[in-house]
Structure formats: C-alpha cells, structure tokens
Amino acid sequence: MQKYGSNAYNSQTIAPQPPAKAKRRLLSKLLSAGQAALPFHRTHQQIPQSILEDMTPERWREMEQEDDGDFQYNWNEQFIQIYVPQLWGRLYLFLAALAKVIVLYISIFIMIIQIAIIPATHYDILGFISSSIWYLEWIFIPSALIWAQFELSTNFRTNLWFLRPRLLFEFNRQTGMVTLYRPGRLVRFSHPFVEFDCVLTSAPTQLGFMRYGLMLVHRYQGYRRGIPAALLLSKLSEPRDEMLRLWNFIQCYMDVSQPLPDMLALEAGRLNDPTTAKVDKKTGRTPRYWRDMDKATFAQTIRQTVRTYPDPMMGETIPVVADRESC
Structure with missing residues (x-):
C-alpha cells in the first residue's frame, strides 16, 4: 500500500498560505x-x-x-x-483521412471524368494513359500506402511514436x-x-x-x-x-x-x-x-x-x- 508524501494535500491540516506577490501573473x-x-x-x-x-x-x-x-x-x-494528441500525430491523422477519401472516392471520380472527356481529346489514348500513370505514381499509390499503414497500425496496435498521445x-x-x-x-x-x-x-x-x-x-x-x-x-x-x-x-x-x-x-x-x-x-x-x-x-x-x-x-x-x- 502506498504512503502519502510530505506535500500531500490534507484539507484538515492546511498551513496558511502567504498571499502572492508576483506581478502581471x-x-x-x-x-x-x-x-x-x-x-x-x-x-x-x-x-x-x-x-x-x-x-x-x-x-x-x-x-x-x-x-x-x-x-x-x-x-x-x-x-x-x-x-x-501530438502535433505530428494530428497532421498524420488528417493525411490518413485525406488519403482514404482520395482512394475511395476522388480516384473513382477522376477516372470517370477522364473517360468521359476522351471523345473531346479526339481519342488521345496515349495522353489518357500518360495522365493515368502520373496520377497513379504521384497521388493514388502514395495515398494508398498512407491509408494502408494507418489501417494496419490501428488493427494491430502498432502505432508510430508520433501517433501516441503526449x-x-x-x-x-x-x-x-x-x-x-x-x-x-x-x-x-x-x-x-x-x-x-x-x-x-x-x-x-x-x-x-x-x-x-x-x-x-x-x-x-x-x-x-x-x-x-x-x-x-x-x-x-x-x-x-x-x-x-x-x-x-x-x-x-x-x-x-x-x-x-x-x-x-x-x-x-x-x-x-x-x-x-x-x-x-x-x-x-x-x-x-x-x-x-x-x-x-x-x-x-x-x-x-x-x-x-x-x-x-x-x-x-x-x-x-x-x-x-x-x-
């Protein structure tokens, strides 16, 4: 059983505290x-x-x-x-939420738009492939990796150090x-x-x-x-x-x-x-x-x-x- 320290608060035996003197407190x-x-x-x-x-x-x-x-x-x-929450943890949670939205919703919307405008580009299939590859490399794959890491760390309780509250x-x-x-x-x-x-x-x-x-x-x-x-x-x-x-x-x-x-x-x-x-x-x-x-x-x-x-x-x-x- 733990014992109380010398500074433990006891309402029955409070020594009178002096008034404060510090200015601009x-x-x-x-x-x-x-x-x-x-x-x-x-x-x-x-x-x-x-x-x-x-x-x-x-x-x-x-x-x-x-x-x-x-x-x-x-x-x-x-x-x-x-x-x-730590500052970096808040930023990471925001990025993880944004990545999930990109993977599940924005990517599908962008693909539909690209397919819809193919006739307007006179069926420029090479341009369509090039833009799709750029989107996959720079937006979809990084977003998918961030979201996947977040889901794995949450399910297996292996959060990164900056996700742990301080x-x-x-x-x-x-x-x-x-x-x-x-x-x-x-x-x-x-x-x-x-x-x-x-x-x-x-x-x-x-x-x-x-x-x-x-x-x-x-x-x-x-x-x-x-x-x-x-x-x-x-x-x-x-x-x-x-x-x-x-x-x-x-x-x-x-x-x-x-x-x-x-x-x-x-x-x-x-x-x-x-x-x-x-x-x-x-x-x-x-x-x-x-x-x-x-x-x-x-x-x-x-x-x-x-x-x-x-x-x-x-x-x-x-x-x-x-x-x-x-x-």
Whole structure:
C-alpha cells in the first residue's frame, strides 16, 4: 500500500498560505478579464456526470480481458494523467483521412471524368494513359500506402511514436503535486496542489452560448501557462455546474483526509489507497461495486449519484490564502 508524501494535500491540516506577490501573473489577467476564482472548500462525493459516464463497466471488463487482468489505467489511486494528441500525430491523422477519401472516392471520380472527356481529346489514348500513370505514381499509390499503414497500425496496435498521445499534466494524490509537462515528458513546472488557485473561465461562442472552462494557476510564480483542468471532462463544452462539480472532484481526489471519489475509473485502486482502504473496510463496501454492474444498473446509479448532490459548491469554504484580496 502506498504512503502519502510530505506535500500531500490534507484539507484538515492546511498551513496558511502567504498571499502572492508576483506581478502581471496569469491569475491577475484572468480575473481582470471577468473570470471567477473558486475557493477551496470541504468537499463531498460529487462527481461530474460526464466523468461518471466516460467509462462503462462493459468496456472496463473488455479491457481487463484483453490484458489478461493486468489492465492499467491512467486514472488510479496514485495519479490522474491527462494526455493530448501530438502535433505530428494530428497532421498524420488528417493525411490518413485525406488519403482514404482520395482512394475511395476522388480516384473513382477522376477516372470517370477522364473517360468521359476522351471523345473531346479526339481519342488521345496515349495522353489518357500518360495522365493515368502520373496520377497513379504521384497521388493514388502514395495515398494508398498512407491509408494502408494507418489501417494496419490501428488493427494491430502498432502505432508510430508520433501517433501516441503526449502527457500534458498530472494530479498526483500520493505526492500532492500538480505537474505540467512539455513535449517529451519534460517537466514545465511542478508544485503542491495547495499552491494553485482555481479559475472558472467563460467566453461566448459564435452562436452566443457561454463556454466554460477550468484553469488552475500557480499562485506564486509568473507562469504564462496554467493547468487546463477542464480536459478531465470528455466533452469540450460543459455547463457551469459541471465545472463546479469538477473542481469539487479534483479537491476530493487530492485530499488524503478522505477516500477517493467513488467511481468506476478509480475503483481498482481503492484497496491501495490508505485512507480509502480504511473507509471501505469499515463500511464493508463491495470491491467490484462499479465494475460488475450491468448497463441498466450503471445508468440508474449515475442518475441517482448526480441527484444526491444538487448544489455543486455545497460545503464550508477553506481559507487557504491568508489574504485572498492581495492575490
């Protein structure tokens, strides 16, 4: 069983944090733009609905069978890691999609056009053959090779290195650290969770709807980047209440004074987390409560879980910073 590090976040024993002194910080820019800072608070077992629905018991059991029971997930009792596609990977996926369209559709259309215009060229068969060979050599064959390679790598799970997503950031419950990474898994910065301020961002879309986000900004360093925590959600746009639930979920996950959030993605690691294991032993919780659910029970349980906590920000505010106004 893992032990917690010296920087692990414990909401029951938070040392008063000094106010920030850095000028022109990302937090100041966000707040001056009308964004809202969210406080630390006594959390509860409220989880965003999109996170609960992101992984189903059926899918989890399939992955366990595929890996002979040794399935590892990037959400566990030690850390939550968020990955994003690499730039070259995005370009390759675009080229693969374009190649598929060329092979299956555009090539047939071009051949029909060429055959149709043969009478207009006075039956210039040599010209038709020459243009066809040029198209095959420079467009069709390269496109077919790109598409074939993509299909083979997908079916046999042998993706090229640049197709593998890169690690962007990590919340580590065991150490209490929040880390933002550069490409190549190089650390951009890493600080204790309690040193971050959470900002609820909002911006109107082209259709006039509000799009919300969640950004964690380090309080004491003048970083130009923050932790885009909204990427924990599977959907690009979620309502404001879901973002508030997400902030509650992050605090609950990082808080070693209480058990892990009770959800499918974290269930396998509950026995390995000291606080969670004690609570589960006391309550007699079934170890595979989520993983053995059928589809109907899973959907009903999610609905009941969401209804249990109607107020996303319920709970006593924790005064983390000694003088919040000076931040």
